[in-house]
Amino acid sequence: MRNHLDRHLATVRNLGILAHVDAGKTTVTERILFATGTTHKRGEVHDGTTITDFDPQERDRGITIFAAAVSCDWEGHRVNLIDTPGHVDFADEVERSLRVLDGAVAVFDAVAGVEPQSESVWRQADRYGVPRIAFVNKLDRAGADLDTAVASIRDRLHPVPLVVQVPIGAEDGFTGVVDLLRMRALIWGDDGEGAVEGVVPEELREEAARRRRLLEEAVAERHPAALEEFCEREPLSAATLAAALRDLTRTGDGVVVLCGSAYRNRGIEPLLDAVVAYLPSPLDVPAVRGTYEGAEQERPADPAAPLAALAFKVSATPTGRLTYLRVYSGTIEKGDTVWESGSRRGERIGRILRVQADRHAQLERAVAGDIVAVVGLKSARAGSTLCAPGAPLVLEPPGVPDPVVSVA
Ligand code: GDP
Secondary structure, X not given: OHHHHHHHHHOEEEEEEEEOOOOOHHHHHHHHHHHHHHOOOOOOOOOOXXXXXXXXXXXXXXXXXXXXXXXXXXXXXXEEEEOOOOOHHHHHHHHHHHHHOOEEEEEEEXXXXXXXXXHHHHHHHHHOOOOEEEEEEOOOOOOOOHHHHHHHHHHHHOOOEEEOEEEEOOHHHOOEEEEOOOOEEEEEOOOOOOEEEEOOOHHHHHHHHHHHHHHHHHHHHHOHHHHHHHHHOOOOOHHHHHHHHHHHHHHOOOEEEEEOEOOOOEOHHHHHHHHHHHOOOHHHOOOEEEEEOOEEEEEOOOOXXXXXXXXXXXXXXXXXXXXXXXXXXXXXXXOOEEEEOOOOEEEEOOOEEEEEOOOXXXXXXXXXXXXXXXXXXXXXXXXXXXXXXXXXXXXOOOOOOOOOEEOO
């Protein structure tokens, strides 16, 4: 049983997208929902109703754009996209969303590079120890340059950037990337044609080899196992590089950098692959801590442990009052009575929903690692802890309750 649940947990990615206003967070989010909802394999031939037909997305905007968390599936993994307000005015909300996610994609504008809000959100993510990958967006814009954007990230945010792609073409002619791990080219046709994988174009071979070598050196310098292999035989295998990049991402010793143009739907599939490959699952992050009557407790990401969940957003929607929860430990079932830290009383769980791009899926239960919305809670506020009645715990001081946010 445990093995089966661990296997499930290992496939979960609780992901936030961090960005300065206008860098393209909304566009990246929509393209992710679109890619995960309509195409199941990279390189699949689209039937003409997918990439260019945005009607279904427009229809669904009402649900997805205002949802605090949306679940989608990618290559056997569940990706829960958690909304992170980009605006510093919502500092409490930003901090709360940073608490419930396990990893993030920081989106940058390839022309503007690091902007003030990207800097402040980046620092907050540093404080919470959130592992990140960077997506340099808008490579199609006039004046876009990956190297300049990466230099701005390095100089202003001070991570070790680990660039894993080389763009093919520039500005209007940006058509693809060379994947430096596999040394393969990925070329996107006009919107709707999907990606075609092939050999690295002749004119980019030398440059790609040089950049691959730089990546290997940067990784070997910081990762003992990679260094050992690097000294024995070069080049490093793609598998060793990927494993080292995963470790460096999770320890915060490096930030993998990818690039693309969300607007033109270029670079989203490799971005999702990187999310799955490098960012941690709920099993890979430290156990959550809380207190009760002065005593500190730790709760592991174990569905069999006593329940501990954090309410991170409450929304009034046509479906009812939705309380979004991150379940850290234990299992929550429809009809359960749980202890709520604000009222210090029991509350009954009504329906449990997973918000997807186009619908709400009803669940019988949610387990450690899940992000779900619950209908029917009355006293829970953003910041409330919900836990097993026999094992109370407070994950966050209740503080001032947030106003209920209405869907426009
Ligand atoms: P957000 O404020 O971070 O959510 O940014 P949006 O996704 O709303 O994008 C801001 C503006 O940039 C919009 O006009 C988008 O159409 C545009 N945009 C987003 N991605 C790209 C891109 O890859 N290339 C170009 N040229 N424009 C983009």
